[in-house]
Amino acid sequence: MTNRTDLPWPTVGESVANPDVMDRAWSPEAFHVLAKPTGAICNLGCSYCFFLDKEELYEGSRFHMSDNELDRYIKQLIDAHSSPTVTVAWQGGEPTLMGLDFYRRAIEVQNKYAEPGMRFENTLQTNGTLLTDEWCEFLKENDYLIGISIDGPQPLHDVNRVTKRGDGTFDKVMRGLRLLQKHEVEYNVLTTVNSVNGAFPLEVYRFLRDDVGTDWMQFIPVVERVDEEGHPAFLNGTSVSERSVAPEQFGQFLSTIFDEWVRNDVGQVYVQTFEATVRNWMGLPSSGMCVFNETCGLGVALEHNGDLYSCDHFVEPEYLIGNIADTPMGELVGSQRQYDFGMDKRDDLPQYCLDCDVRFACHGECPKNRFIETPDGEPGLNYLCAGFKDFFHHVSEPMDVMVKTIKAGQSGVPVMEYMAEQDREFATAMAEAGRNGPCPCGSGLKTKRCHGASQSEPDSAPDMPTAPGPPRPRVRDKRKP
């Protein structure tokens, strides 16, 4: 299967930022829009979904993009692009709730306004539960790239990805995924990493690689901000819910999967975070993930009624840039306000980040997660900082090796032989080290308390969950007394 690894990918609001363009002037030649034709409406009730509560932004709405809005959106998207490739990305809520005819019309509108030589990349992020043979035939015929959300094997997936009645959805999602495979529709897998599946990195990775059979995956951390009473509070939350992944846990999750990947799967399996890390390690202009770029602002979100927001993660009244019925989309994306939004990612970093040795790889990650204080009390540090620091330090050596081989005109694949050699040397050193001698890893601990411990102490891995977690409390409407 071909992978479009350079594509901006919807769920992380990935930007197609080109720093050269941004440095010259804010006149974006290509930007990325996540369109939500059903708004926040979804057929499922995943417990950590930050979009479900967004219904309250549009009380009384049908949450249905009209044909007029569709026409206006596609025309403006084309008008605003001077690049030959235009990405049309659909997300939700659950975008398949619009029905297949809506997407047939979308293709007709693209063809109506397409300029000579223009190419469209159609993408759709779905929970997969409503896919049918008819859907998949259409998606294949129109060369769609599908993102399908699955959180790991059944016990891990069903904890949070549930129906509105609270039943697990694993079987339904897998049925949709197998349909995509049967029809050879190109797809990627998106896994949200929460406090439960975050404890099972290898189980998740091996399930996706071996059982699902995917070769392209992305891991998105669940950081669900809540108020003092545990109610979701989006950008105003002062702490995080129990479902949220812990910073160190996320770092460990990524590092553990990286260790498996770098020994076995380089060049075969694409893990978006690792791809982005290699790109930043090489000093390329864009990591391919907005969260790991220095600036952002070129990935906007379009609601069903034409409202345009600064980013998929900032669909909040204070980040509404305008409505495309009043102001052309290109103008809104090119506005000073949106420029400032994108530059603030770089300009608002605390000193702790400016001094950080892995800033070139992390860039403070996404501003939505910057709500804790640095060790010296400065606000604006990323909640996941500790995890990212651990991860980027952990991968530093193999990254150096990959960059060296890639710059020498090879691929990154030889890193696997390098790791195998390292492992052989370490095994020899372990065999020679006594249980009471210093561990060969250099930790300063006795071997029996460090790398020798796992062979002699009972497995402390948690048990897999057996039932869905508690439902999510509704968000408090800030606009009501």
Ligand code: SF4
């Ligand atoms: S705020 Fe910026 S970094 Fe975060 S998801 Fe949006 S575009 Fe990406």
Ligand code: SF4
């Ligand atoms: S690892 Fe932490 S300190 Fe370093 S850039 Fe990222 S968020 Fe900032």
